[in-house]
Amino acid sequence: MSFLLVLPDGRRTTLDKPVASVGTDSACDVVLRASGVKASHALLFRDAQGWSVSPAGPGCDVRVRGKRVELARLAPGDSFSLGSATLTLLAPEETQVPASPPSRAASSGRVLSVLAGFASRLLLQRPAPELLETAMRGLAEAAGADVGFLVSAEGARRQVLCATGPVPDAAVVDSLVDRVVASGAPVLVPDVAVDQALASAPSVVALRLTSALVIPLRAGPAPLSAVYLGRRAGSPPFSAVELEEAMALSALAALLLATSRELTDLRAQVDNLTQRIQAATFEGLIGESRPMSELYRQVERLGPTALNVLIQGETGTGKEGVARALHRRSGRRGRLVAINCAALPESLIERELFGHARGAFSGAGADRPGLVEAADGGTLFLDEIGDMPRSLQSRLLRVVQEREVTRLGENHPRKVDMRIISATHKPLKSLVQQGLFREDLLFRLEEVRVEVPPLRERGDDVLLIAHHVLTQEGRRAKGFTQKATEALRGHPFPGNVRELVSRVRRAAILASGELIGPADLELGGEQTPLQPLDEARDAFVLRYVREAIARSGGSKKEAAQALGIGLRSLFRYLGEGE
């Protein structure tokens, strides 16, 4: 059902189109002859919220409740005045159902066909800026405009985003554009010659126009833009129907603009992160947080030494990466030989590590060197050392102490020149107390200790690593939504970097769009349960003390001094006897 407009003489006009022009000119939808009313005086237009009224051009006085307005919402029953005339908007229920005027079907039919043509032109996949240009050309063509451009407005800054031809600066910094940007209402200028003020507008002069349409374009949270369409001498003036069609097409263009902006922002974000990732990468480890920078410095210092290093850190924090970084920084020519003490059955570890002579056991058909010998000239990396069976620890101790290995079935040792790096997420001190780990072996392995911080303590490193993984995946998804970014920042990542890597990889495969959301990462819904305060405090103190030790280059005495506590207290906080 359509709204009604009640005129001063009691006439009622049906508002059956989304835009209606009001003025003395007989081309207007609502013809109103009264003093102070101009040829094309006001525009009434309807959107999802209802009806609004705005002046059609400069000098057109529109008042609502006695106040001059640039754009005002109208509720049913509201009156407004143009010059000396007062008009009232009535809701459908207050009106009798009017018969549809014959022109309506014809008009909406044309809009539909124009829309269909416009949409099919845009359906071809193109890069966003090109798409926008196509949209602008399509709009100008559909509106029969000789000139068309899209101008963005951020504060006082005006920028032409795309145009059907050259657009002089004067056309952009223009009162018509300013009006539309300020009021958010469209401006229809059927004939510039009728209005002297408009005839001298810079855009009209610069583009030699006889008729103009300027339409606001709202694309999501982006600042307002305006579509400017103009006709030159020889073309008929723009009508209210054409304004209506252009507004419908502009709504489509707004969608494109929103997407294009989102993509531009995303591209800038990705470029920025790519540069940051390059700057924040150390020997394959990504991170620019303070604890990671501290770790890099430690690796730089310790790399070239012959000290045995024990790397401690929660599961998935990147201990193996740190071991490789230490090896690369060691300058040793041999390779890094890694052995996962938790993955091999006890019966195999021995022969894998130490090698064997022919006939040493059934199936030993030939002499074979073990991994320790393979590390000659390089680094032996003992991962998950906490899982090394107690029975093998004494043999390993000999290897570490004497730097020599005896193959199974042989009785002469062979010299090996290697550096030993081990890693664990288990508290080796308490394994020693439980009798599960040899203390003398621990002393040998831990000539210096390196702590790898958990991911939750590395601030925005989580975002850098997430972007790096996403880029490597090379899928359609190129970035993260704001909500996903927040979810990544807030998640505690008990599985650390390994958990992050697998969440991002899975999301990259499953995400349907260009941006990954929290649901793709399976983040957002869950809430980590709160820890009791005592536990949280103990965990914090332990981490802090460990960080202090790391920053003191492994010296507990210096760390205790820096923390202003006694050495005894420091051991107590570490949960270790002196």
Ligand SMILES: Nc1ncnc2c1ncn2[C@@H]1O[C@H](COP(=O)(O)OP(=O)(O)OP(=O)(O)O)[C@@H](O)[C@H]1O
């Ligand atoms: N700083 C980092 N930057 C980029 N990727 C990393 C980083 N740290 C770890 N990773 C990646 O995270 C995954 C787990 O790392 P890694 O295996 O080194 O952890 P870990 O601490 O040795 O785990 P575990 O205790 O289970 O042996 C690997 O895919 C690794 O490449």
